[in-house]
Amino acid sequence: KREQTINLGAGPSSLPTSVLLEAAQGILDYDGTGMGLVELSHRSKTFQKLMDKTEADVRALLNVPDTHAVLFLQGGGTEQFSATALNLLAAHAVKNPDYFKSNGNKGPPCDYAVTGSWTAKAVKEAARLGATTNVAIDSRKVDGANGKFGSIPPVSEWKLSPVESKPAMLYYCDNETVDGVEFPNPGFPINDLPEDYRKEVPLVADCSSNILSRPIDVAAHAIVFFGAQKNVGPSGTTVAIVRKDLIVDPDQGVPNGGPRIPTTLVYKNMLDNGSLYNTPPMFAIYASGLVFADLLQNKGGVAGATERSEKKASLIYGLIDNSDGVYLPTVRQASARSRMNVTFRISRAGENKPDEALEEAFVKRCAESNIVQVKGHRSVGGIRTSLYNAVTVEETQKLAEVMTSFMEDVK
Ligand code: PMP
Numbered sequence: 001k002r003e004q005t006i007n008l009g010a011g012p013s014s015l016p017t018s019v020l021l022e023a024a025q026g027i028l029d030y031d032g033t034g035m036g037l038v039e040l041s042h043r044s045k046t047f048q049k050l051m052d053k054t055e056a057d058v059r060a061l062l063n064v065p066d067t068h069a070v071l072f073l074q075g076g077g078t079e080q081f082s083a084t085a086l087n088l089l090a091a092h093a094v095k096n097p098d099y100f101k102s103n104g105n106k107g108p109p110c111d112y113a114v115t116g117s118w119t120a121k122a123v124k125e126a127a128r129l130g131a132t133t134n135v136a137i138d139s140r141k142v143d144g145a146n147g148k149f150g151s152i153p154p155v156s157e158w159k160l161s162p163v164e165s166k167p168a169m170l171y172y173c174d175n176e177t178v179d180g181v182e183f184p185n186p187g188f189p190i191n192d193l194p195e196d197y198r199k200e201v202p203l204v205a206d207c208s209s210n211i212l213s214r215p216i217d218v219a220a221h222a223i224v225f226f227g228a229q230k231n232v233g234p235s236g237t238t239v240a241i242v243r244k245d246l247i248v249d250p251d252q253g254v255p256n257g258g259p260r261i262p263t264t265l266v267y268k269n270m271l272d273n274g275s276l277y278n279t280p281p282m283f284a285i286y287a288s289g290l291v292f293a294d295l296l297q298n299k300g301g302v303a304g305a306t307e308r309s310e311k312k313a314s315l316i317y318g319l320i321d322n323s324d325g326v327y328l329p330t331v332r333q334a335s336a337r338s339r340m341n342v343t344f345r346i347s348r349a350g351e352n353k354p355d356e357a358l359e360e361a362f363v364k365r366c367a368e369s370n371i372v373q374v375k376g377h378r379s380v381g382g383i384r385t386s387l388y389n390a391v392t393v394e395e396t397q398k399l400a401e402v403m404t405s406f407m408e409d410v411k
Pocket of ligand 1: 011075076077078079118173175176177178206207208209227
């Protein structure tokens with residue numbers, strides 16, 4: 001059945017069959033050891049070799065400079081909502097030991113660009129932990145948004161904290177999985193930030209749902225993180241690429257009882273122990289490593305993935321735009337439509353109004369063609385077809401065929 005199934009789930013999502021076959025073998029007997037990968041000691045030479053190769057492949061794929069560490073963590077993208085803020089606040093405190101006192105016992109601002117559900121959650125978590133948060137932009141609140149995500153206003157409209165206030169970071173999400181909003185190509189407009197701000201303020205990117213689908217300037221970021229379970233591998237590991245000079249021991253020199261960070265969230269512990277501070281998610285790292293190697297060796301690396309992503313996304317958006325109002329894109333700003341998560345509603349032609357019965361019929365029609373996991377996120381409804389790296393151009397063409405025939409029936 002797998003052969004016929006087209007899995008467009010938003011995550012966990014489709015993985016290359018060749019990778020899963022190899023992983024299945026490795027689970028039983030890894031590299032001739034007579035032991036399954038998940039039965040090995042994480043302190044063994046065999047596993048260390050795997051860690052080294054996986055890190056090297058991440059570095060090669062994403063052009064990670066020596067200034068940055070590659071950490072394999074647990075806790076999902078969600079844990080990075082806290083880890084990014086806590087670690088960067090600690091780095092800020094070590095670098096500016098007098099800041100807290102001279103600022104009226106208040107920590108530095110953490111700037112957030114809220115362009116979808118995941119950044120909304122990230123800023124909420126940082127505030128809950130006691131960080132001083134500043135929402136530089138909330139795209140639900142701009143003209144014409146009506147409380148809904150669906151655009152990325154230009155940086156010139158953001159209310160960034162003044163550089164003199166020494167912000168601890170600027171946090172954004174490159175691709176908002178639920179809302180289908182992605183920073184327009186080629187990604188976050190780093191050069192649109194005021195020059196002094198760009199130089200001084202650590203930039204943090206959540207790339208959970210579009211990593212490896214286009215290049216990203218890692219060197220320009222303080223942190224790039226991504227959960228594995230979309231473009232990379234099974235859930236269970238989150239990769240954080242972190243500028244080394246911002247990795248501090250938070251128990252050294254954090255004044256005024258600043259945030260105490262749980263041991264496993266401390267980047268320094270993970271860096272000093274090669275991500276093996278405690279038992280790592282071995283299977284997730286292993287399977288992710290197979291995906292990295294497959295992309296690198298067989299699929300043209302990030303450049304190959306970029307080309308395929310463009311092709312797939314333009315095929316489906318082209319169809320949406322020429323559907324006479326049957327398919328209604330949920331993202332108002334065309335240039336911010338996600339190449340990864342294509343979100344839309346379905347309407348009777350000319351009515352311009354989502355019709356849930358039609359959407360249900362569409363999901364059913366997809367299922368009849370073995371296209372599965374296309375329902376929108378429960379918080380927004382509608383349809384979401386995710387075109388991650390493992391979804392092929394041919395599979396996307398089949399989706400387009402089903403969408404076309406459904407559209408003709410509705411018209
Ligand atoms: N960020 C983004 C962009 C996501 O898509 C997700 C999960 N879908 C998360 C963060 C949270 O990840 P997790 O479920 O691994 O905690």
